Amino acid sequence: MSTLRYKVLNTYKELLFLGKSYPLGYTYFRTRCHAAFSKAAGITDEAEIEKKLALAEYVKKEIEMLYYLKKYRAIKKRYE
Amino acid sequence: MSSTTLRILVPVKRVIDYAVKPRVNKSQTAVEIAGVKHSMNPFDELSVEESVRLREKHTAKTVEDILALSIGPPKAADTLRTAMAMGCDRSIHVETAEKDEMLEPLQVAKILKEVVEKEGRNLVILGKQSIDDDSSQTGQMLAGLLGWGQACGASKVTLDGEYLEVNKEVDGGSETVRGKLPMVITTDLRLNEPRYASLPNIMKAKKKKLEKKKLEDFQFRAENRLKTLKVTEPPPRQGGGKVENVDGLISKLKELGAL
Numbered sequence: 001m002s003t004l005r006y007k008v009l010n011t012y013k014e015l016l017f018l019g020k021s022y023p024l025g026y027t028y029f030r031t032r033c034h035a036a037f038s039k040a041a042g043i044t045d046e047a048e049i050e051k052k053l054a055l056a057e058y059v060k061k062e063i064e065m066l067y068y069l070k071k072y073r074a075i076k077k078r079y080e
Numbered sequence: 081m082s083s084t085t086l087r088i089l090v091p092v093k094r095v096i097d098y099a100v101k102p103r104v105n106k107s108q109t110a111v112e113i114a115g116v117k118h119s120m121n122p123f124d125e126l127s128v129e130e131s132v133r134l135r136e137k138h139t140a141k142t143v144e145d146i147l148a149l150s151i152g153p154p155k156a157a158d159t160l161r162t163a164m165a166m167g168c169d170r171s172i173h174v175e176t177a178e179k180d181e182m183l184e185p186l187q188v189a190k191i192l193k194e195v196v197e198k199e200g201r202n203l204v205i206l207g208k209q210s211i212d213d214d215s216s217q218t219g220q221m222l223a224g225l226l227g228w229g230q231a232c233g234a235s236k237v238t239l240d241g242e243y244l245e246v247n248k249e250v251d252g253g254s255e256t257v258r259g260k261l262p263m264v265i266t267t268d269l270r271l272n273e274p275r276y277a278s279l280p281n282i283m284k285a286k287k288k289k290l291e292k293k294k295l296e297d298f299q300f301r302a303e304n305r306l307k308t309l310k311v312t313e314p315p316p317r318q319g320g321g322k323v324e325n326v327d328g329l330i331s332k333l334k335e336l337g338a339l
Contacts, residue, residue: 013279064276068274070099074099076269
């Protein structure tokens with residue numbers, strides 16, 4: 001149980017770190033991310049928690065992709 | 081497969097973040113950099129990614145060592161941490177003072193040459209240009225100073241023994257060149273998709289070695305050959321006008337001499 005707790009906390013930290021350069025601002029991202037986590041705070045079933053963690057992992061990938069595309073398009077527009 | 085080992089040098093530059101709109105300072109001598117978000121030059125991210133991919137694609141033995149280097153103010157160390165978080169093994173930070181003028185490409189190339197010789201590098205992967213001064217000269221000058229082959233604007237890099245095959249982006253098409261190591265490569269936008277330096281990787285990168293050097297540690301003397309006289313913003317865009325009907329459009333076109 002405690003390892004899962006550790007995992008969730010780490011995931012939250014990593015998401016917040018990613019959110020620092022979110023296009024709509026850190027506050028926008030933080031409030032929403034926090035809401036999503038606190039909504040799922042009551043979950044006790046371990047399989048459910050794992051599912052949520054997988055979702056968080058997916059969201060992380062999406063955000064990274066969003067940043068990459070945003071940068072790629074901006075640079076492409078500027079240099080071509 | 082021969083037993084060529086690559087010792088890669090990846091020079092990175094800390095520039096104003098691509099998403100920030102640069103402002104010219106009051107005295108019109110430079111762009112305002114105080115309190116502006118900085119990050120790694122996007123083209124340098126591509127070169128870091130490419131060297132890490134070369135290692136991942138081949139055995140760990142093929143790529144012996146990836147060294148990142150940055151010349152800049154104390155905060156350039158953050159950029160080097162990012163490079164190490166992305167997968168570089170160690171880095172050298174040539175520290176300059178915050179108020180110092182930015183070095184010109186030729187001087188950067190001279191420093192790089194000294195590092196290449198001292199650290200026994202046989203491949204240098206640079207970004208094709210930095211998004212702040214857009215000189216696009218350092219890679220070419222370095223290749224010239226070292227007397228090495230160069231492949232600029234790479235969109236694909238393949239290692240074949242001690243040869244490198246590079247697809248280059250040229251006007252209206254692509255060009256494939258093949259050269260023997262040692263070599264200088266500069267990256268173009270479509271080379272790869274740089275990974276994001278995640279928080280755990282940045283933490284791990286803090287344990288990697290970051291060597292600090294000063295400009296005085298190098299043989300050459302820093303002296304800028306160009307002086308920036310004036311920096312101005314581009315003129316604001318003129319808004320378009322609306323026409324009422326077709327006749328209005330035709331008369332407008334005639335007025336402009338288009339008909």
